[in-house]
Amino acid sequence: MSGTTIGLIGFGALLAMLAVRVHIAIAMFITGAGIYLVINQGETASLLYTLNNLVYARVSNYDLAVIPLFILMGQFATHGGLSKALFRAASTLIGHWRGGLAMASTAACAAFGAICGSSLATAATMGRVALPELKEHGYSGKLSTATLAASGTLGIMIPPSVPLVIYAVLTQESIGKLFVAAVVPGVIAALGYMLVIALVVRRDPAAGPAGKRAPFAEMLKAQVNIIPVLLVFLVVIVGIYGGWANPTEAASIGAAACGLIAALTGGMRFKDFLESVYGTAHATGMIFMVLIGADLLNSSLALSQMPTELATWVQQSGLPALLVLTAIIVIYVVLGCVMDSLAMILLTIPIFYPMVMGLDFFGMPVEDKSIWFGILALMVVEIGLVTPPMGMNLYVVNKQAREVPMRETIAGVLPFLASDFIRIVALVFFPVMCLGLVHWIG
Numbered sequence: 001m002s003g004t005t006i007g008l009i010g011f012g013a014l015l016a017m018l019a020v021r022v023h024i025a026i027a028m029f030i031t032g033a034g035i036y037l038v039i040n041q042g043e044t045a046s047l048l049y050t051l052n053n054l055v056y057a058r059v060s061n062y063d064l065a066v067i068p069l070f071i072l073m074g075q076f077a078t079h080g081g082l083s084k085a086l087f088r089a090a091s092t093l094i095g096h097w098r099g100g101l102a103m104a105s106t107a108a109c110a111a112f113g114a115i116c117g118s119s120l121a122t123a124a125t126m127g128r129v130a131l132p133e134l135k136e137h138g139y140s141g142k143l144s145t146a147t148l149a150a151s152g153t154l155g156i157m158i159p160p161s162v163p164l165v166i167y168a169v170l171t172q173e174s175i176g177k178l179f180v181a182a183v184v185p186g187v188i189a190a191l192g193y194m195l196v197i198a199l200v201v202r203r204d205p206a207a208g209p210a211g212k213r214a215p216f217a218e219m220l221k222a223q224v225n226i227i228p229v230l231l232v233f234l235v236v237i238v239g240i241y242g243g244w245a246n247p248t249e250a251a252s253i254g255a256a257a258c259g260l261i262a263a264l265t266g267g268m269r270f271k272d273f274l275e276s277v278y279g280t281a282h283a284t285g286m287i288f289m290v291l292i293g294a295d296l297l298n299s300s301l302a303l304s305q306m307p308t309e310l311a312t313w314v315q316q317s318g319l320p321a322l323l324v325l326t327a328i329i330v331i332y333v334v335l336g337c338v339m340d341s342l343a344m345i346l347l348t349i350p351i352f353y354p355m356v357m358g359l360d361f362f363g364m365p366v367e368d369k370s371i372w373f374g375i376l377a378l379m380v381v382e383i384g385l386v387t388p389p390m391g392m393n394l395y396v397v398n399k400q401a402r403e404v405p406m407r408e409t410i411a412g413v414l415p416f417l418a419s420d421f422i423r424i425v426a427l428v429f430f431p432v433m434c435l436g437l438v439h440w441i442g
Contacts, residue, residue: 028297077116086112167378173374182378189420321361
């Protein structure tokens, strides 16, 4: 049996384990170990030696220290009440429009995503803040839950983004360039969601009635209150790309600044601080377990030569590059129905990345193609968070609005998914959407 066949069988077994809800890290460990043992004829000692080296290499990687720091930054923002300030700032600015509070929720999710890096945390936190306000002002449950589920995905679309950090580590790409490349698509995503809300309330005015205009002094005060949060975002992103600080240093500054802002203005107490530290440790432990499992799996797949053979087959098949890319996007959408974003990135990038790098897309150089594919993959992974039946954001938000049937939330999110697909098609044919800012700053 060839190594490629062994790799394909192992990958199929992995998907089967995920289908029956085996934890992604455990499934990767079992699959990786199985492939390795079959190829090496049951050499257990060699497997343990390899695993030992992989674990040490992963946990001693300085670049990955950025992950717990970005998670801590998001935890401080969550427990420090910064989400309320962001929602208040947006609602006083546009809350008097028809559908304005829903649009304000989207804007607040985008701003919160700039200091959080997690879509689930963004959806959960902004849901607690915005859902009561939307309900009080007469917004339909369908529009309210769908808006927050979709807008929560901006948590990983707007940098800093943990999945982008993972992509950068897997592909040896620049974290700073990926963060800058994600800014414009992230802003376009937020504007697209606002346009969807405007179209929904135009068709059904009762779904999002206009509120009262806030006094100018109140509106101005709300905008001033979020200046420190915006400065944190600028310091992190500009610091990384400008070369003033490496990603880990910038994340350290961002986490410390978020903690200080939360303590001084958001009312974070010692109990909230401990919960933030615990939440960071819990999430970091889970992510590193998945990373180590992925390392073993990827090492075994590389030993089987499956990714290389598939990439070579695609290049020699004569298939149009856009057809291959479309197939990859469809696979991502399907996987998104049953798998979380981090798992998709770790499972697919080692296989899809060599394929894409070996194809020609509009004459793009390899460096640009690597960044463009990273942002494209992130956008498609983002869709998985709101794709029925397993879109995690749907459950996170709907759990906070028990009076809204899940079918209404799913029906409400469909126009937002249409906006996502339009944005993906635009990025495929117009890579300048993500590369323009990188080239301009560079």
